[in-house]
Amino acid sequence: MLTARELTKRYGETTAVDTLTFDIHPGRVTGFLGPNGAGKSTTMRLLLGLDRPTSGKALVNGRPYADLPWPAREVGALLDAAAVHPGRSARAHLLALARGGGIPQRRVPEVLDTVGLTEVARRRVGGFSLGMRQRLGIAGALLGDPGIVVLDEPVNGLDLDGVRWVRGLVRKLADEGRTVFVSSHLMSEVQLVADQLVVVGGGRLVADAPLPELIAAWSRTRVVVRTPDPDPLTACLQRRSGPERPVTVEPGADGELLVYGADPEEVGDTAHAAGARVHTLYREEASLERAYLDLTEAEVRYPAASGKSGTAQGGAGQREGR
Amino acid sequence: MTTPHTDTRPAAPAAGRALLQVLAMEWTKLSSVRTTWWCLGLGLLAMAVFALLMGYSAADRIAEDPDAASGFSYAQLTSQGVFYLVQFIVLTLAALAATNEYANRGITTTLLAVPRRGRVLAARTIVTAGFAFAAGTATAALGIGVLWLVIGAHIPLDADYAVRTVLGAGACMALFAVLFVGIGTALRGTAGTIAVGFLLLLGLPLVLQLSQVQWLNDLAACLPGLAGIEFYASGDVGFYTAPHDGAVNLWVVLGWAVAAQLVGYAELRARDA
Structure with missing residues (x-):
């Protein structure tokens, strides 16, 4: 000891x-x-x-x-x-x-x-x-x-x-x-x-x-979304956030959105429902080393x-x- | 959470046994390095060559002028051999023993095995001093022996006087080892320790004597090199050293040795390894 x-x-x-x-x-x-x-x-x-x-x-x-x-x-x-x-x-x-x-x-x-x-x-x-x-x-x-x-x-x-x-x-x-x-x-x-x-x-x-x-x-997996309509998408995503599964949205360095707590399908569906155009959508695994x-x-x-x-x-x- | 490894915790060894362990460790380290034996060999060789040279030159002088025999002294020549040659080998040995682990970081390994720093210093000092005593007596005895082989036919050897020179040189070299292990432990650098040692043994006293000022000249006798030779040559040094003879010179060397050890111990305790 x-x-x-x-x-x-x-x-x-x-x-x-x-x-x-x-x-x-x-x-x-x-x-x-x-x-x-x-x-x-x-x-x-x-x-x-x-x-x-x-x-x-x-x-x-x-x-x-x-x-x-x-x-x-x-x-x-x-x-x-x-x-x-x-x-x-x-x-x-x-x-x-x-x-x-x-x-x-x-x-x-x-x-x-x-x-x-x-x-x-x-x-x-x-x-x-x-x-x-x-x-x-x-x-x-x-x-x-x-x-x-x-x-x-x-x-x-x-x-x-x-x-x-x-x-x-x-x-x-x-x-x-x-x-x-x-x-x-x-x-x-x-x-x-x-x-x-x-x-x-x-x-x-x-x-x-x-x-x-x-x-x-440390391995916080996130979904990266690039959209010209960030505000409605952010609002919609935050509405999905609950105490069991908190969803957080952070702005990325180049204007993209970083979504934690939701998978890409959910984010895509939400964007569709919110009427937000989506240019890029992918999952990003944060490496442990990083x-x-x-x-x-x-x-x-x-x-x-x-x-x-x-x-x-x-x-x-x-x-x-x- | 306890395991068999931490459960059985034997009592600490008695201080005496613990010191014996560290002595064994330090001796293993000193004796397992070639430099130690090279230094001893070099000391013996240097003394033998010195004695041969001095012996033959004295024999030549006596052959030309038999009266020159009265000026010949085994103790004086041997002591000069110790002063000019052997003490610098003891200096090198002690400096290496005290500082080499700071150069190669082996001091961490040593202090992990023996975290009591005073014990490490004590053992290192005793082992080095013992070796220096052996080296001092061996080289002095060799010097007297070689001189006797060369010139013994002309000039008889006073055995008592010879033994006193041999033991005196051994004791003084042992104290020098104590002194330079102390300085080395304080300075932690081999080159610095040897430089300081060289100044104390030879450089400073020579400069003080060069000054031609009497009190500075006398002060030189308070430095360990001159006090030392005054002691082991039993006053028969062959060049001017000090206004006083006898045991007081050994006390001077002892004083230097104790002071250096105190400084070394304080440094070892206070500074991170």
């Missing part, structure tokens, strides 16, 4: 993380999504006690990271795959971490095997490809068999095989009941693995909700209510539903 409460980090005038509040629960994969520079890495560093928050709290299992008795056995993290001395062998790197964290040395060959680096264990890290370093970083995160796994952009630099391997690993870790917190700036990547999404933009919380809920909220970009760019806060309902659902049932 990772907890952020009103977490804030300022560097001089810039606010990297702005009053973030969220909980990351065990048993599911929580995707941490935001464009580059949104404050994802800083938030992770605050949670892991590397940076000091300007205000607010960052807790791991209810206490600050530095107060954990065996941090390496409770939390495993990959923050920066390049963060290894290039002159050290993969094995020596992990051995040093095991010794520092009070982890049995037999875990070193085990995790090397898990990430598929056994063959190159004695080679110096300086000669590793980015993908191999990424795997070594993941090996380091898994070393203490931790209940919480934090991965910052784990698929960066991996080839397709590697990406699929990480997806499988992340899924497996969550299914074993661990807390898995994975950041990415790619919507498409997170969409494939996450059960829950925490979205940030400009250091602020944009959304914290189960993935299906966000998809539903919605995410709009959301993070505008830093609109997603209503907290839906985030709460998602929290209450718990992880297991949700996963079965997928």
Whole structure:
């Protein structure tokens, strides 16, 4: 369980993380999504006690990271795959971490095997490809068999095989009941693995909700109508709006009408009834990617209510539903 | 929501055991990098060549004029070898040990494994100082040994005096390691640490002595480089250093080391990793 409460980090005038509040629960994969520079890495560093928050709290299992008795056995993290001395062998790197964290040395060959680096264990890290370093970083995160796994952009630099391997690993870790917190700036990547999404933009919380809920909220399908008689059509459409099925009409950028809550057939029939001429009429599916970009760019806060309902659902049932 | 992973939460290790863990980690890191061994090898080689050179030149002088033998000192030549060569290798080693993780960001991995920053600094300092002690004694012993091989037939070696030089050099190199790990931790840059170290050990004292002003000249003895050689050469430095002899010089070096560690610790605690 990772907890952020009103977490804030300022560097001089810039606010990297702005009053973030969220909980990351065990048993599911929580995707941490935001464009580059949104404050994802800083938030992770605050949670892991590397940076000091300007205000607010960052807790791991209810206490600050530095107060954990065996941090390496409770939390495993990959923050920066390049963060290894290039002159050290993969094995020596992990051995040093095991010794520092009070982890049995037999875990070193085990995790090397898990990430598929056994063959190159004695080679110096300086000669590793980015993908191999990424795997070594993941090996380091898994070393203490931790209940919480934090991965910052784990698929960066991996080839397709590697990406699929990480997806499988992340899924497996969550299914074993661990807390898995994975950041990415790619919507498409997170969409494939996450059960829950925490979205940030400009250091602020944009959304914290189960993935299906966000998809539903963001994928607003709409009907685009181009008509020389917008007023009667708008009036007629609004008359069809009811409490169960609200229909809203917004003017588009080029004078077209954007209709939400009605399908193209209905809009066409309504136009006919209203006597409005129709020049163009089609359905437009808003892409999730586009919605995410709009959301993070505008830093609109997603209503907290839906985030709460998602929290209450718990992880297991949700996963079965997928 | 609890799982087997978070349920079983063993008690924290005792402080002593925790420090041993971090010591093992820091030693694994120091010893698994080739640079460490290159530095030690370079120090030994430099000292051997220096001792050969000095030994043969002294042997030449003594062959021409047997009275020159009275001016020969094992401790003095070995100490100069430590001063001009070995201490800069210790400086480089300590600077790298303290700063390389800031260059390659490995410090994040280290602090994730050991979030207590004081413990990391303590372990890093102890490991580096231990290695520097070994390097200091080994190079000094090698220097004396090579000199003895070259010139031992003419001039007997006072074993007690030799042991004092060897242990003195080891102790002083260990304190230099403490000093430069502290400075490196505060500065976080390898080049900056080595530059500051070079000034403290050689540059500043030379300039102060060049001033020809007596009190500035004496002040140079309060810098770690000159105080150090005054100590391990047991006063037989061979060039002017300080108006005072003996243990006070070790206290001077110790004072520098403690001050640097305090600054390093404050920086490590207060600044984001």
